[in-house]
Amino acid sequence: MSLLSVENLAIHFGGIKAVDQVSFAVEAGEVFTIIGPNGAGKTTIFNLISRIYDPTEGRLIFDGVDFTTMPAHRIAGLGIARTFQNIELFEHATVLQNLLVGRQPHARVNLLSEILFLPSVRRAEIAHREKVEEIIDLLDLQAYREQMIANLPYGVRKVVEMARALCTEPKLLLLDEPSSGLNVEETQDMSYWIEDIKRRLGVTVLMVEHDMGLVSSVSDRVLALNYGRVLAQGSPEEVQRNPDVIKAYLGGEE
Amino acid sequence: MRFVFKTSYEQDINLFRHGGDRFWYGLLLLALAAAPLLLDTFYLGELSFILIYAIAATGLMLLVGYTGLVSLGHAAFLGIGAYANAYFISQGMPFLVSFPLAGLITAAAGLLIGVPTLRMSGIYLAIATLAFAYIVEQVFIRWESVTGGFRGLPVDAPDIFGYQLWERWEFYYLCLVVLVAVILGVANLLRSPTGRAFVAIRDSEISAQSMGINLARYKAMAFALSAFITGLAGALYGHHISYLAPDAFDIRLSIILLLMVVVGGVGSLHGAVYGAIFAGALPQVIAILRDYLPPAISQTPGLEPALFGVILVFFILFEPFGIYGRWLKIKLYFQMFPLYKKATFKRQKSYLKTERLR
Ligand SMILES: Nc1ncnc2c1ncn2[C@@H]1O[C@H](COP(=O)(O)OP(=O)(O)OP(=O)(O)O)[C@@H](O)[C@H]1O
Ligand SMILES: [Mg+2]
Numbered sequence: 371m372s373l374l375s376v377e378n379l380a381i382h383f384g385g386i387k388a389v390d391q392v393s394f395a396v397e398a399g400e401v402f403t404i405i406g407p408n409g410a411g412k413t414t415i416f417n418l419i420s421r422i423y424d425p426t427e428g429r430l431i432f433d434g435v436d437f438t439t440m441p442a443h444r445i446a447g448l449g450i451a452r453t454f455q456n457i458e459l460f461e462h463a464t465v466l467q468n469l470l471v472g473r474q475p476h477a478r479v480n481l482l483s484e485i486l487f488l489p490s491v492r493r494a495e496i497a498h499r500e501k502v503e504e505i506i507d508l509l510d511l512q513a514y515r516e517q518m519i520a521n522l523p524y525g526v527r528k529v530v531e532m533a534r535a536l537c538t539e540p541k542l543l544l545l546d547e548p549s550s551g552l553n554v555e556e557t558q559d560m561s562y563w564i565e566d567i568k569r570r571l572g573v574t575v576l577m578v579e580h581d582m583g584l585v586s587s588v589s590d591r592v593l594a595l596n597y598g599r600v601l602a603q604g605s606p607e608e609v610q611r612n613p614d615v616i617k618a619y620l621g622g623e624e
Numbered sequence: 625m626r627f628v629f630k631t632s633y634e635q636d637i638n639l640f641r642h643g644g645d646r647f648w649y650g651l652l653l654l655a656l657a658a659a660p661l662l663l664d665t666f667y668l669g670e671l672s673f674i675l676i677y678a679i680a681a682t683g684l685m686l687l688v689g690y691t692g693l694v695s696l697g698h699a700a701f702l703g704i705g706a707y708a709n710a711y712f713i714s715q716g717m718p719f720l721v722s723f724p725l726a727g728l729i730t731a732a733a734g735l736l737i738g739v740p741t742l743r744m745s746g747i748y749l750a751i752a753t754l755a756f757a758y759i760v761e762q763v764f765i766r767w768e769s770v771t772g773g774f775r776g777l778p779v780d781a782p783d784i785f786g787y788q789l790w791e792r793w794e795f796y797y798l799c800l801v802v803l804v805a806v807i808l809g810v811a812n813l814l815r816s817p818t819g820r821a822f823v824a825i826r827d828s829e830i831s832a833q834s835m836g837i838n839l840a841r842y843k844a845m846a847f848a849l850s851a852f853i854t855g856l857a858g859a860l861y862g863h864h865i866s867y868l869a870p871d872a873f874d875i876r877l878s879i880i881l882l883l884m885v886v887v888g889g890v891g892s893l894h895g896a897v898y899g900a901i902f903a904g905a906l907p908q909v910i911a912i913l914r915d916y917l918p919p920a921i922s923q924t925p926g927l928e929p930a931l932f933g934v935i936l937v938f939f940i941l942f943e944p945f946g947i948y949g950r951w952l953k954i955k956l957y958f959q960m961f962p963l964y965k966k967a968t969f970k971r972q973k974s975y976l977k978t979e980r981l982r
Contacts, residue, residue, distance in 0.1 A: 422834075441838075443836055445841065458830055459831070460823060461829070462823075462826075462827055471824045471832070471835050473817070474835045474836045475835070479818055481818060486809075487816065492634075496633050499636070534835070538836065580924050
């Protein structure tokens with residue numbers, strides 16, 4: 371059984387078929403990448419999986435659970451975490467506070483004991499902190515722990531956002547263009563992080579990416595999308611050689 | 625400059641970062657406890673008033689400053705707390721029961737406005753809360769059997785286990801105890817998952833949601849908690865003014881409450897207290913200034929609300945982080961002297977939000 375199955379997924383915005391009958395399956399332990407020209411519908415697929423959008427058609431199944439109609443705030447608890455193409459961090463909070471929000475799916479909330487800050491709350495806070503520190507160590511964020519997001523450079527924010535997603539202890543991590551806006555060096559680092567996330571944490575990765583170097587170096591399988599439809603699927607080399615894919619890229623970009 | 629060496633996670637969790645903090649807060653509390661010895665009855669009354677304002681501002685700060693939801697109707701919550709408490713006391717209920725009950729009833733009213741407006745934000749929410757406050761004011765006027773309508777409702781002095789707090793200094797201590805308890809409770813909440821969920825909603829609803837935060841639930845909770853605290857402040861406010869009339873809780877009071885949050889500094893508890901001091905002391909300052917101004921200006925009716933409005937606009941434009949934000953900058957300036965960089969607090973615009981969700 372696949373970790374994530376997307377079956378005949380479709381969404382229409384007015385007349386636009388942003389995603390049209392898309393099916394694919396992500397296997398546990400792999401890095402699965404979606405590529406495609408601008409406006410192909412890649413981010414929309416992520417928003418459908420995060421349940422921000424309601425699909426017009428199709429089914430979503432994760433780990434045997436049909437979550438097609440599940441409310442968006444329960445997706446993290448299911449084991450799916452994500453980053454955003456344009457970075458959606460909590461700007462007026464520190465890196466540490468951002469990462470602690472990532473512990474939310476694991477927090478037992480009891481208002482009264484929080485107001486009194488009972489020892490049970492303190493113990494839970496320390497346990498969350500320990501988990502957060504593991505992720506900080508994994509992604510080398512020690513130097514930024516106490517800094518406000520608003521003061522961080524773009525590249526660091528990207529890593530922080532990934533770290534926050536990892537703090538939810540996901541089984542599946544969705545990365546929307548992890549290398550966009552990064553320089554060559556930072557992109558290289560990003561490919562190491564993704565390898566680490568896969569190897570050391572055993573997290574399955576589903577990503578959207580434009581940088582073909584990064585795509586071929588980390589992906590196990592690639593799916594190419596154009597105008598909301600699947601063009602090709604297979605190993606990075608197969609997809610890159612596919613004539614339809616080449617045509618879409620030549621036609622789509624000047 | 626002071627460096628804090630961290631040796632355990634406890635240090636980040638604790639309310640006070642280091643011994644210095646504990647010392648200064650302790651000193652402040654001591655000074656406040658000694659105030660009745662030093663101040664005459666009039667100024668003690670004014671100080672109690674500031675404490676009550678600070679409680680209300682803390683309640684509103686939770687909603688506006690931490691959850692990012694605006695309210696132009698908090699005077700209504702203050703009123704509901706005041707009337708509920710006064711009514712229960714007039715029915716012979718002891719203060720120790722009527723006071724928390726008034727808070728709970730106000731919290732229920734908070735849910736009443738919070739739940740239908742869950743999907744609103746910004747100007748729409750401001751208008752909805754304003755309308756709510758107007759309706760509540762009408763209820764105060766019309767529901768004469770409980771509120772006394774325009775005749776008003778006298779408020780008896782609070783009693784604690786049969787002992788009535790008639791003296792100004794006794795009431796002052798009551799306000800101080802409630803304020804300290806409220807601030808501690810809110811500070812605790814803010815270092816717990818619930819407080820972090822509020823801040824997350826304020827900064828990015830979409831990613832809060834994808835981190836497992838149920839927006840509807842936490843927004844409703846923020847409204848209820850904010851109303852609860854404001855209701856408690858209202859109950860004390862009622863005792864302070866000792867006679868309730870519906871027009872005491874109109875839009876002007878809502879604006880003053882919002883002013884406290886904005887002027888003090890959005891997103892900080894210090895800010896709530898600074899804002900309360902500011903709003904509590906301003907009328908006194910204006911009264912003193914009146915003697916020096918030409919009569920054409922000083923006799924103008926509505927000088928005070930106009931000045932409040934001007935100050936609100938000034939802060940929104942030039943000092944969005946309020947008095948507390950300014951204080952942090954001054955403090956850093958002296959700590960870093962002569963190395964202070966002007967750009968330290970400039971927000972980096974290193975990326976563009978070209979295409980935001982929704
Ligand atoms: N909420 C929405 N309402 C209307 N149209 C939308 C909405 N979201 C996406 N679209 C449209 O759906 C199409 C796919 O957009 P999407 O953001 O998924 O593209 P993408 O593949 O992520 O592109 P990029 O590489 O530029 O990020 C676009 O034509 C876009 O305008
Ligand atoms: Mg996209």
